[in-house]
Amino acid sequence: MEDCSFRPSTDSLDDPPNSRLFLVISKSITEDVIRENFSVFGEIQDIWMVKDKQTKESKGVSFVKFAKSSQACAAMEDMHGKCLAEGTKPIKVFMAQSRSSGSHRDVEDEELTRIFVMIPKTFTEDDLKETFKEYGDIEYCIIIKNKTTGESKGLGYVRYHKPSQAATAIENCDKTFRAIIAEPRTKNSGADNDYFSNARAEHVAGDPGMSGYPFADASNYGMADGRGSDIITRCLMVSSRASVTQEQVYGLFDLIPGMDYCEMQRDPYGFNKGQAMIRYNNLGSAVYAKEKLNGFEYPPGNRLVVAYIDDGEDRSSPVGKMAMQLVAAQMMSMVWNGPSGPQLMKTSAGFSAPSVPQMARVQTDVALPPLKKLAPSDSWVKERLFVVFNPAPLPVDVLEDVFCRFGSLVEVYLVPGRNVGYMKYAERKNANDAMAALHGKVVNGVKLKVMLADPPKEESHKRQRTY
DNA sequence: CGACGGGACGC
DNA sequence: CGACGGGACGC
Numbered sequence: 001m002e003d004c005s006f007r008p009s010t011d012s013l014d015d016p017p018n019s020r021l022f023l024v025i026s027k028s029i030t031e032d033v034i035r036e037n038f039s040v041f042g043e044i045q046d047i048w049m050v051k052d053k054q055t056k057e058s059k060g061v062s063f064v065k066f067a068k069s070s071q072a073c074a075a076m077e078d079m080h081g082k083c084l085a086e087g088t089k090p091i092k093v094f095m096a097q098s099r100s101s102g103s104h105r106d107v108e109d110e111e112l113t114r115i116f117v118m119i120p121k122t123f124t125e126d127d128l129k130e131t132f133k134e135y136g137d138i139e140y141c142i143i144i145k146n147k148t149t150g151e152s153k154g155l156g157y158v159r160y161h162k163p164s165q166a167a168t169a170i171e172n173c174d175k176t177f178r179a180i181i182a183e184p185r186t187k188n189s190g191a192d193n194d195y196f197s198n199a200r201a202e203h204v205a206g207d208p209g210m211s212g213y214p215f216a217d218a219s220n221y222g223m224a225d226g227r228g229s230d231i232i233t234r235c236l237m238v239s240s241r242a243s244v245t246q247e248q249v250y251g252l253f254d255l256i257p258g259m260d261y262c263e264m265q266r267d268p269y270g271f272n273k274g275q276a277m278i279r280y281n282n283l284g285s286a287v288y289a290k291e292k293l294n295g296f297e298y299p300p301g302n303r304l305v306v307a308y309i310d311d312g313e314d315r316s317s318p319v320g321k322m323a324m325q326l327v328a329a330q331m332m333s334m335v336w337n338g339p340s341g342p343q344l345m346k347t348s349a350g351f352s353a354p355s356v357p358q359m360a361r362v363q364t365d366v367a368l369p370p371l372k373k374l375a376p377s378d379s380w381v382k383e384r385l386f387v388v389f390n391p392a393p394l395p396v397d398v399l400e401d402v403f404c405r406f407g408s409l410v411e412v413y414l415v416p417g418r419n420v421g422y423m424k425y426a427e428r429k430n431a432n433d434a435m436a437a438l439h440g441k442v443v444n445g446v447k448l449k450v451m452l453a454d455p456p457k458e459e460s461h462k463r464q465r466t467y
Numbered sequence: 468c469g470a471c472g473g474g475a476c477g478c
Numbered sequence: 479c480g481a482c483g484g485g486a487c488g489c
Contacts, residue, residue, distance in 0.1 A: 024480050048483060061480055097481075104481050118474065144476060155474060178474075185476060388469050413472070420469050449469080456471055
C-alpha cells in the first residue's frame, strides 16, 4: 500500500510543503551519519547526497525529505549549527526551496512562523489565540478587518515563535480553518487597492444569504465610477428577496433616529423591485443603520442587504474622505461599546409581526412549512443534502426559501456549471425532514432529487468530519 | 444518473 | 560560501 521511497517523476512540488531540508555539511559526512542524526525527528522518506558526477565525491550538500513538515522543522531547529563528526564544521540546515520555485535563496525561518487561517466572522483575536495556542507560543494574532467598518473578513494570521509550531498547527488544527503558511507581508500580492474589496466581501463567499443576489451588481449604484464601494453616505439602499412594503421598511429604518426619506423602488411597470432607498439627515445614523440592519433577518429567514449609495455629495477631497472615515470610526466604536445590540433590536416593538406576504416566487404542490430563520453561517454542519435539479438548477434565493423551512439551514451551495447542489444543515433531523418532504417534488417547474450527500472525497486527515 | 467553492495584511 | 538523483505502474 505504502509506495516506495522514490518520488513520482511528475513531482514538481514538495509534498507536503516544507517537508524537505537543505543541508550544508562537511564533504566527509556520509548519508548514514545524516540518517542517524535526523531520523529521530520523524519518518525520513528520502536522503539525497549531492555528489560530483565524475568523481562521485560529496559536494557537501544534502537534501533530507521528511513525511511531515513539523518533523522537518523540528530537525532544522535542533540540528542547525551542530557538528556531526569530530573536526568538521557545524552544519547548516534550511528549509529547501520547493523544486518548482527555481530559487536558491535561503528560506528564512521568519517565513515559516506565520500561518493564514479562515475563521468564523464572529471570531475575535482572543478566540484565535485560544484556539491556536495549543500548538505553541503565539507571538501575535491578527484578524483582517474591513478598514472602514471594522467588520471581520473571516481571515486571520497567527504568528508563532518557531517554524515547528506553525507546522504543527497546520497539521493538527481543524481543517475547516484551511491553515497554510502565510505569504510574507512585504510582498504585496497586488490584488488589493481596497477600492472594491468591500463589494467583493459582500457578495462572495461567507454569507449565503447574499450570494447571487442582484444587489451585488455594483454598476447599478455608481460604484463603477472609480470611487469604489467604500464610500460612506447618508443614503442607503436596502434590498429584500421577500416582498416588503414601504411601511415595513419605514418602520424598520425609522427605529434609528434621523431618517428623512424612505421610498420603495419600482420597475418601469410599477412593480415593487424589493428595494428601497433611505436617506438620513446625518452620516452617523446611516452608518449605524447599515451596521445594524445589513444582514438582519426581516422577516425571519430573509436577510436584508443594506449598502451605501452615492448621494451626490462631493467627497472627492482627501480631507473630506478622511473626515468621513473618522465619523465612521467613531460610530463603529459606539456600536460596539454601546448598550444596545442586534438582539435588542430584534425583540423591540415592531418586529413581532411575522405575517409578511411573500412574493409569489415559489410555486409548488408541496405543502411547505412557514419560513424559518437560517442557522448562523458559522454553525457546525451536521448533515448535507445532495440535490439534483432537472432540467436546471433553481436560484439560490429560491432554494434558501424552500429548504430553510425545515429548520437549521446553514448554507446553499450550487456546484458551478452542474445541475446539482448541496444544502447544509446544522441539525440532522431538519435535513431528513427536508429530504422527506421535497424528494421527487417539483418547485417552479424544476424536479428535485434530494438525497443525503456523500462525505467529501478528501484524503483522511487527523480529524474526521462528523457529517 | 448527478458530486464538492471560498483566501491576504495600512510599509 | 552551498541547490536538485534515481526508476517505472499496468493498460
